[in-house]
Amino acid sequence: VTELDYTAPNVKNPSLIGDQQRRFDEVLKKHEAIMISSGNALPPPAYGVVCDIDVQEHAPIKQRARRIPLRHLQRLYELLKVLLKAGLIAFSDSPWASPIVIVLKTNGQDIRLCIDYKMVNAVTAIMEYASGQRPVDRAGELPVVLLVGCCKRLLGNHDDDA
Template sequence: MLLATDDGVEEESEPFPDLLSAGEKDGSVEGVILSPSLTEEQQGDWRHVLGQFSSLFSLIPGVTHLCTHDVDTGDSTPITQKVYRVTDRVRACTKDEVSKMLTIGVIEHSSNPWASPVVLVPKVAAPGATPELGFCVDYRGLNAVSKTDAHPIPRADELIDPLGAAKYLSTFDLTSGY
């Protein structure tokens, strides 16, 4: 993999870790929660399909090599936003999450002048339970100088119409997805 340094020079770095072969996939669908409105037969059908494709699922987030995305900022001066003031609990959670992401190769150390602050957002929790915190980055500064993509977003109804004849519909909560 090539990395761009602050002075614009590209340098060779370690390749992204291959998380697919790292033994992190357990192939189990035991923890999958299916809607209680499904009959036992329907739940069995879903478990069978999920079992067939269990190699596509992972319990950890990962790095994809299927596509890349470039953020075009034109000739904008780099935006460096300051970190937000946070509680000790939030600081500890942030440090822990950054450490995990560094370990699995989702992020890497950088001295790039572009910097956006981390925001931990409470996830929905059961009544009375302490909510977990979701790791987010406040990219409003970057978004303000990014050039928008001219590709139109598909109409929602055009995406949903072909599903009319479907026997089952599913939604997947991606790991740490929002």
């Protein structure tokens, strides 16, 4: 885990005016515990949280890994090392397995690690919640979605979607 660089281009935003950047930096610093490596916001590991997914008694789906383009292998290796060290991923021998998908970030250099859950989603029952909204239980941590909404309001963007 590296220290967050608040002067990095992916943190500084030229469209922020006045003291908006300073206030934005303060919000980031306040919630620095959920940030890792150069402004990549990742949630902390959720130990003790149980996630039940109803797959309607379907047999486990185990897909083969896909080939990773050689140009992404080094970046993938570095990203996996960071995620393993942070405890956000772990080795597994589960009967369920879905392939990873590498997506380039907008800067054209960094990669985003995604998982292809299409086959799992096809057998997953839609979950209904009494309140109509998905419950949020992050063991006292501020969810990233709420953090973004907080930043938007702090910076003067009062969208109802925030």
